[in-house]
Amino acid sequence: MIEILNILYLLVVCFVMFSFPLNNIYIKKKLINYNLGIFEIYSANILFLLTLFLFSSFFNFNIIYLFFTIFSFALLNLFFFDWKICKKQIIPLIILFLFLLSYSLEISTYPYLDWDASVNWIFKTLNFKSNYGFENLKNVPGYVGYPHLGTYLWALFWKASFIDYEYTGRFVFIFIYLLSFFTLVDNSKISTINKVILLIVIITICFDKILLYGYQEPLMFSVCIIFVTLVEKITNKKNLYLNYTLLIFCANLILWIKNEGMLILVLLNFFILFKKQITNKIKIILFSIFIALILIKKNIFLFYFGQFIFGWEGYEFIAISDFFSFEVLQRLPFLIYQIAITIVKYPIYLLFIACILISLIKEKNFIKNLDFILFFLFNISMAMAIFYLTTDLSWKHHAKVGLDRILYQTSGVYLIFILRFLENFIFNNKKN
């Protein structure tokens, strides 16, 4: 019973903590231009707070003080909370809570850490939980070159828990993961009941055990969704400073969640590149900032640990002359087979392919969806290239255990297209 109460307490903490700072009647008046729904506000708060956590992870101090400080501010903020916006979305909020509760119960029942989590991520978490900073990561087991943001969050919520077990720190991953789905449908023009059905279907389809076993992929999955949602929200209106600021925060977080975040960020730039509402000047500024963020991350790793790894430890690229050698080309059939397995494993991909084909046939407009098509093609190519271009002789093993996870974390992006497709072709048709 105590454990169940602890779960409920941590879920409430998530709801309260991430309602701060933006859901405030005074701040909201200034953000009237942005037309933000409750879930979009929560997503924006997540980006703000995760950026703050990333910054604080470089210092050695008791993270429980950080938790109490932010939680106290969040509690105070409840007095200025815009409850009206919650009332409008009460049913989706209940659905979110139910999913959150059911997945948290699943984690508590099976407090199990899978391979990468038990040999890498957990030690970073333990480091932060013991109030050591980023610099000390070189003294704990696991790959020092892996980014640490998710583990800091894990440690923070573990520390906040009344029960001292690591799994309590992982509920926040579920919260952020689930919230990204709700952010997707927040501003869609479909009825509440359709929204709820859609949410239940897509959350059920997207569910994977990866979510429960301490991996960082769910976090990356969510941040990718938030990134594209932010780009989609950019309109011709002027002075959308908040959107651009959040976009920069989001890009930075992507870099600090997983190593392949760098590649994912490059791919996500397609959405900015093809967004007509963003002027070329702003595009150049954004790309320059993203490059600067990558360089900052690289230099931080070089400064603290003297290394900056890409992929797994010991990852090296094959020589350019070997790109099309027979020995390397032989990898292709296996990698294509693995991709096919992954596409079948994650129905979002199948759904996306079906939606894009129907959309192309109906609209006969290739350019309109070019951003998603290019993202899909490059995403698949990137996932294959990671294993195709390595000198590591155990590439096959790495592809078997890693390729599906690489594709899972970007799969959320396709939901945006699927949702747009459903809105245009199914829900709107019904209305007509």
Next chain:
Amino acid sequence: MNLKKIYKNKNNIYLIIAFLFIMHQSNSFKNLFIINKFDITERLVKYSGYCENASYGFINDVYKENLIKENIEILNDNPNFTFNNSIWFKYYTNVEIDKNKIILLNNKNSIYYIDNDTVKLTFKKKVYGIYKISKKFDNCFYLEKND
């Protein structure tokens, strides 16, 4: 009267259906029962093994019985768990590993008996030396350096 009200409001019916679906699809009712019936240690032992796989149960008992507050070497002979999988259960950050104490899990051929409670430990071709068996359960050993 209340039931009638609930029935009249369509949203409530949808919510009840959604509640049942969500709780059912992730076995939440069963999970609630398991959490109430088994404490966290029992659940960890069930999924990580007592003296199999990552062997949480044996490691936990050794630490509890010997009031250990430091890192000790943990070796796992199970080919799927040879890396650090078992260390994190009782890991103390920035505390040195006491090489005089070793937990050997899922032993296959790593120890050679010198007498009833003394063994020579050789793990992955590395000779660790002579150790006294302080605790043994099945193929799991808690060994202390024999001075």
